Amino acid sequence: MANLMGFGLGTARGGVPLARIAVYKVCWSDGCPDADILKAFDDAIAEGVDIISLSVVGQQATDFFRDVFAIGAFHAMKNGILTSHAAGNTGPTTGTILSVSPWSLSVAASTIDRKFFTKVLLGNNMTYTGVSINTFGLHQMFPLIYAGDAPNTRAGFKGSQSRLCINNSLDETLVKGKIILCGVPTTGEQERLAGAVGSIQGDGYTDVAFSQPLPASLMGVNEGNNIYNYIRSTSNPTAIIMRSTEGKDEFAPYVASISSRGPNPITRDILKPDIAAPGIDILAAWSPLSSVSGSTEDNRTTTYNIISGTSMACPHVTGAAAYIKSYHPTWSPSAIKSALMTTAYSMSPKNNSDAEFAYGAGHINPIKAVNPGLIYDANEVDYVNFLCGQGYRGKFLKLVTGDNSICSESTKTTAWDLNYPSFAFYTPPLKSFTTIFHRTVTNVGTPVSIYKANVTAPTGLKILVEPSILTFKSLGQRLSFAVTVEGRIQGANTRISASLVWYDGVYQVRSPIVVYS
DSSP states (O other): OEEETTEEEEOOOOSSTTOOOOOOOOOBTTBOOHHHHHHHHHHHHHTTOSEEEEOOOOSSOOOGGGOHHHHHHHHHHHTTOEEEEEOOSOOSSTTOOOOOOTTEEEEEEEOOSEEEEEEEEETTSOEEEEEOOOOOOOOSOEEEEEGGGOBOGGGTOOHHHHTTTOTTOBOHHHHTTSEEEESSOOOSHHHHHTTOSEEEEOSOOTTOOOOOSSOEEEOOHHHHHHHHHHHHHOSSOEEEEOOOEEEEOTTOSOBOTTSOOOSOSSOTTSOSOOEEEEOSSEEEEOOTTSOSSSOTTOOOOOSEEEEOSHHHHHHHHHHHHHHHHHHOTTOOHHHHHHHHHHTOBOOOTTTOTTTHHHHTTOBOOHHHHTOOSEEOOOOHHHHHHHHHHTTOOHHHHHHHHSSOOOOOTTTOOOGGGSOOSSEEEEOOTTOEEEEEEEEEEEEOSOSSEEEEEEEEOOTTOEEEEESSEEEEOSTTOEEEEEEEEEEEOOSTTOEEEEEEEEEOSSOEEEEEEEEEO
């Protein structure tokens, strides 16, 4: 049975069990070189893979001609291959999305209904609950010390620095044999090196649990403050960190704090991320050559681990894309992407304050995505026209396309005209706007069907769909429509969310509409 030392016990099964997996190594101990990434794309394309799963991102979003992920994914798209790409783990700040190209499927990380809780019992019999994947069990109370009280003064550190438990900042003579309270989340490695037997970390987001090389628990702000106050209240503070327990997250799924957010910093009028998928506390296969926490100070090994991030969400979507491909082997990358996005189920803005900038079209629904009803299809020419509309010319265009594509005034299009399954528009605040999106949908549902447009929009945002009824007479038929959006954003950094649903009585084809300043 698959498990991490008793946690997550169950049977491991792939999304498409009979699929064959080709693996290309691009990352090494010193990083992930651009040349290796592009070579992996070339090899995957040459060997005829159907879907590429890319759980690697850069340090920041950049123009497409400098973005090896965008370049590789473009070449894959030209060859009929969809690239599923991790959005990045730089959230929750907005504008941090690292997968930005419209021909890639950018994946955010959502929580699952399983959560790992790690309790800390203090010497005053107060218990506080944090999160971690703690396979250790401390069986007795240990002295408790605040990291700010244990600076390595011989190395020139002050308490304001040691409270962060940064490299070499802790005095081993003060920390050894104790549980240490760090003021921020850490990897636990510095505490272990200083001789601590456990680590309590405050001021963290408690929606993601990580393994550390010693017993540890990550607390929220209030819990961390209470533990700090306890230390200050007694001359002999003590604590014990319990082994983690599994519990249910009643609010799941929601996008995790670490998941990178939109808006898209490169092309403002392309909504990113595209979709959200399970990426938190995921039981996954793990190399026994690496420790459980990834730390060299950790001697635990395992064949399954519990890990989190958009690198875990991305392969969930890859599996779903492969599942769709198994039913529709002739579908294009954009058709598969459209099916996943337009069938995603809506996520609650109450639990996701950044709304579409956190989850894109919504949460993945693989079963429904096999039969989406309508698809928004796009090909290489459409994406070249999009690049031309973004100002790409000559060598800069060639760096992305890898061929001799050229631009002309007749083919240049705006981002609003790209046949994308979502709609986004950036506008300066306090200024009235009118914008028109042009789209074309292809019937892949019922041969003879009539779809009606259903728009949901808040007061102050006027949305007109023309025509509002699409009558299909056959499979594969393509019909076009325009969406006119009018309104006024009242302040800076404001987002207005709306949606368009095409409905024929059977299929609901939903697209988010986002206007922001």
